[in-house]
Amino acid sequence: MSQAFWYVDGEPTKGKWIDMDLIDSTDEVLEELAEAGFIPRDEDGGPEYGGDLLVADAEDLAKAFLGRHGTFDLDDFVEARDHCSRNHVDEDAVVAYISMAGSWSKSDFEESYVGAYDNEQSYAEEYCDECMEVPEALQGYIDYEKLARDLFINDVYYSDGYVFRRI
Numbered sequence: 001m002s003q004a005f006w007y008v009d010g011e012p013t014k015g016k017w018i019d020m021d022l023i024d025s026t027d028e029v030l031e032e033l034a035e036a037g038f039i040p041r042d043e044d045g046g047p048e049y050g051g052d053l054l055v056a057d058a059e060d061l062a063k064a065f066l067g068r069h070g071t072f073d074l075d076d077f078v079e080a081r082d083h084c085s086r087n088h089v090d091e092d093a094v095v096a097y098i099s100m101a102g103s104w105s106k107s108d109f110e111e112s113y114v115g116a117y118d119n120e121q122s123y124a125e126e127y128c129d130e131c132m133e134v135p136e137a138l139q140g141y142i143d144y145e146k147l148a149r150d151l152f153i154n155d156v157y158y159s160d161g162y163v164f165r166r167i
Helices: 024-033 060-065 074-087 090-100 106-112 120-131 136-141 144-154
Strands: 003-008 011-019 052-059 113-116 158-160 162-166
Touching: 003 024, 003 060, 011 024, 024 052, 052 060, 052 162, 060 090, 074 144, 090 106, 090 120, 090 158, 090 162, 106 113, 106 144, 106 162, 120 136, 120 144, 136 162, 144 158
Parallel strands: none
Antiparallel strands: 003 011, 003 052, 113 162, 158 162
């Protein structure tokens, strides 16, 4: 479960941890903060706040969208979270992608994501098996460690258990 600690008025004492799996918009964050009593409500009962919303900390997928100086990219977070749930993609793969790429791009993620692997060598073994049929008697002669090293120099990138193509 992704959570983020949202706060208002530059005062972390005026904030709360919010379950980001249930949030789709800034209005929903404001509603959570109003329910907790950190921002006032307007005459219609809706949250009334014109200041900056800040995030002090985040967990799981949400942490990848936490920026400098308390900023949080809510739109990209929602897109990534929904992409994971619709496509049965491990959220940790998105975190690894952002760690590698520096930011979220759904199209680049889809183009570059290869899958989860125990290590670089296990990817090289699978890659070799898919590319050519090596008779079992000859498989012991393939140096998968060197193959992995060469693959990961130019073609692919390994990040926290996930492999991505360089695009």
